Amino acid sequence: MIIFDVVDRAGNLQKVEVPEEINLNLMEVLKASEYPILATCGGMALCATCQVEVAQGLENLPSPTDVELDMLDQLPKATPQSRLACQIKINENLNGAVFHLAAE
Amino acid sequence: MITTDICIIGAGPVGLFSVFEAGLLKMRCHLVDVLPQIGGQLSEIYPKKPIYDIPGFPEIKAEELIENLYQQILPFKPTFSLGERVDKLSRTEDGGFLLTTSDQTEIKAKVIVIAGGLGCFEPRKPELQRLEHFEGKGVVYMVKDPEKFRGKKLIIAGGGDSALDWSIYLTEIAEQVTLVHRNESFRGAPDSTEKVFDLAKAGRLNLLLNSNLHALNGNGVLKSVDIMNKQGELKKVEADYMIPLFGLSPKLGPISEWGLNIDKNAIEVNTFDYSTNVPGIFAIGDINTYPGKLKLILCGFHEAALMAQSAFKFVYPNQKLSFKYTTVNGVNAF
Structure with a gap:
């Protein structure tokens, strides 16, 4: 199992457990866990409605690609900890990470 | 004042195709979209992205699909209010609707079709x-x-x-x-x-x-x-x-205040004809929800076709609708 923490917009922390070898990204897992993210573009790094702040474990994630950086660069509230959940593949690197859902 | 049979809110692929399905049944359409151009998220978010699940097109760029849809509906002479958001909706005495946009454009229509995708694109x-x-x-x-x-x-x-x-x-x-x-x-x-x-x-x-x-x-x-x-x-x-x-981000906007049944930012519809709980208002495409809903353009096209059959009863209450194939009748332009 891969286990990480998700903090919703109200500040509630919940552990999310995902089986290893699952071929999903973080946005898909958040949606499946009924977190209120729109994911308008469906995972193309084009809408930023799945923006998360990585409070812990950022160093374990692969660097953002150009497409993701292009989008992050446009956002008013992006910080160096900001990522798009749709661009984060679920794998063991996420163990122990803490993700905060960004405000809508 | 603009007077039309059907006012379509949202000029994305599903809103555009509704003009075609309505046109086959001799209903005129006016489209309103908050974006300054037609095409919805296909034009605004991913114009250059290829789409692979449009029947008959092994691969088509989003902007090409929109251009094709535009060409397809031209015979039915749709009219547009672009860069405007529908803010107010009220009933008229004859049972129709009066819509007012953010630029104070007034539109009188017998039927409202909400094809608003994920809502209005508003600035971040x-x-x-x-x-x-x-x-x-x-x-x-x-x-x-x-x-x-x-x-x-x-x-x-x-x-x-x-x-x-x-x-x-x-x-x-x-x-x-x-x-x-x-x-x-x-x-x-x-x-x-x-x-x-x-x-x-x-x-x-x-x-x-x-x-x-x-x-x-x-x-x-x-x-x-x-x-x-x-x-x-x-x-x-x-x-x-x-x-x-x-950049822009989608919000449901004023639609949420029109007395429609809404579940998680989507409008609940009857899958018989994609009608909402308000008679004369239909919701099709990504903005509606029903058991088994798939947010696909091709599903929106299907919903548009069924919606038009029921919309006909509001536009021509005294006429009987007989279904005809385009291969038999062709496309009779207005």
């Missing part, structure tokens, strides 16, 4: 105290008429292509343009980036990198903006207008 706003207070009084999110900025002092914020392009364009018109960007470089088109740096070097553009908007000042009307750099130093920049250009 910076987090600033008293921001709403200055909206329309110095803070604008769209450059609709550049002439408005002639001889004025402007602050543009953002790091994308639109921030770069408008900064370049408006240096020709405005008295002073300040471009504020969070990072030290731009990821927009290399040509535009180079031009922005050249303009800054030539002293024609005030470029503030590694900086964020911090506070808005003014008594009723915007006078200046405090901008903070990464070192925490504050700088006050005089401004008649501030234009934050941080």
